[in-house]
Amino acid sequence: MRRIHVMAAVIRDAERRILIAKRPDDAHQGGLWEFPGGKLEPGESRLEALQRELHEELGITVQQARPLIDLQHNYPDKHIRLDVWEVSEFTGTAHGAEGQPVRWVTEHQLPSYAFPAANQPIVAAARLPQRYLITPDCAATEVLQGIEHAIDAGISLIQLRQTQLDIQDYEALCEQVLQRYGARATFMLKGDQPPADRRAGWHLTSRQLRAMCEQPPPTRPLPAERWLSASCHDAEELQMAERLGVDFAVLSPLLPTASHPEASPLGWEQAHAMLNNCRLPVYLLGGLTGDDLAAAHNAGAQGIAAIRGLWNQP
Ligand SMILES: Nc1nc2c([nH]c(=O)n2[C@H]2C[C@H](O)[C@@H](COP(=O)(O)OP(=O)(O)OP(=O)(O)O)O2)c(=O)[nH]1
Numbered sequence: 421m422r423r424i425h426v427m428a429a430v431i432r433d434a435e436r437r438i439l440i441a442k443r444p445d446d447a448h449q450g451g452l453w454e455f456p457g458g459k460l461e462p463g464e465s466r467l468e469a470l471q472r473e474l475h476e477e478l479g480i481t482v483q484q485a486r487p488l489i490d491l492q493h494n495y496p497d498k499h500i501r502l503d504v505w506e507v508s509e510f511t512g513t514a515h516g517a518e519g520q521p522v523r524w525v526t527e528h529q530l531p532s533y534a535f536p537a538a539n540q541p542i543v544a545a546a547r548l549p550q551r552y553l554i555t556p557d558c559a560a561t562e563v564l565q566g567i568e569h570a571i572d573a574g575i576s577l578i579q580l581r582q583t584q585l586d587i588q589d590y591e592a593l594c595e596q597v598l599q600r601y602g603a604r605a606t607f608m609l610k611g612d613q614p615p616a617d618r619r620a621g622w623h624l625t626s627r628q629l630r631a632m633c634e635q636p637p638p639t640r641p642l643p644a645e646r647w648l649s650a651s652c653h654d655a656e657e658l659q660m661a662e663r664l665g666v667d668f669a670v671l672s673p674l675l676p677t678a679s680h681p682e683a684s685p686l687g688w689e690q691a692h693a694m695l696n697n698c699r700l701p702v703y704l705l706g707g708l709t710g711d712d713l714a715a716a717h718n719a720g721a722q723g724i725a726a727i728r729g730l731w732n733q734p
Pocket residue numbers: 426427428447448449453454455456457458459473500502536537538539
């Protein structure tokens with residue numbers, strides 16, 4: 421089968437809107453919306469190809485870009501590597517230089533556009549932030565204060581962990597958090613059932629993930645409009661997460677941590693190899709801080725997840 425390496429871009433404007441373009445009706449995957457880009461040519465670097473394609477298709481010059489998600493997809497007629505970068509700075513006015521319709525859309529509007537089958541994880545990656553805060557075990561007042569501080573510092577995805585609380589107290593805290601902060605951040609909650617509050621997403625432990633994948637075919641336990649994520653520790657669990665249809669995964673432990681001294685860390689190289697074979701946005705967890713974001717992106721991750729590394733940061 422034909423194998424092609426495609427560079428594509430999630431381009432953002434100052435209001436964080438994303439540029440999408442419509443593929444010509446007679447092209448492969450024609451009539452569907454896409455993230456602008458095209459094939460890597462022999463001798464080009466990935467960034468050079470991205471710059472050339474965006475200049476040809478949109479008339480813009482890329483100033484700043486970084487890897488967002490890199491995945492492979494088999495269409496019936498070709499095998500594609502979609503190497504998607506986030507473009508945060510460019511010069512020029514983006515327009516359909518090849519006559520194609522283009523549109524700036526909000527993250528919220530993105531899922532309502534029809535994209536090729538390969539794009540589902542890209543749409544998730546474009547909507548998700550690069551930092552994922554997991555709350556530490558501490559008193560409820562401290563949790564609330566810490567969340568407020570984190571949101572003010574730009575964190576928009578938070579898992580309420582609180583292993584110290586029993587179910588009733590956990591649910592009461594979740595309710596309070598959603599009431600106060602539900603409009604300002606996305607909250608991922610834990611538990612045996614999907615969270616009752618439909619604003620919240622559901623984060624599965626690796627044990628839950630394995631149990632849900634035991635009886636084939638695995639069926640996604642939450643409607644598409646709510647976030648579903650899972651904790652993974654190896655390549656097999658990442659594959660299960662893909663098959664279950666989760667929106668994103670957390671892969672751990674990357675580095676040694678004080679909270680899990682017994683676990684053997686994956687290290688950057690092994691994590692990178694696992695992410696090469698994965699079709700999900702993945703946060704790396706374990707001993708990381710905001711300073712590790714560039715390394716995480718270069719390893720093919722969506723970003724970092726952290727408890728201490730993102731809690732009470734200046
Ligand atoms: N650019 C882009 N291509 C995508 C996306 N999703 C997806 O499945 N594809 C597929 C469709 C095509 O088979 C391939 C991209 O090829 P292309 O037609 O854009 O390549 P190109 O710009 O170099 O065009 P051409 O000169 O070969 O006509 O990747 C996407 O979001 N953006």
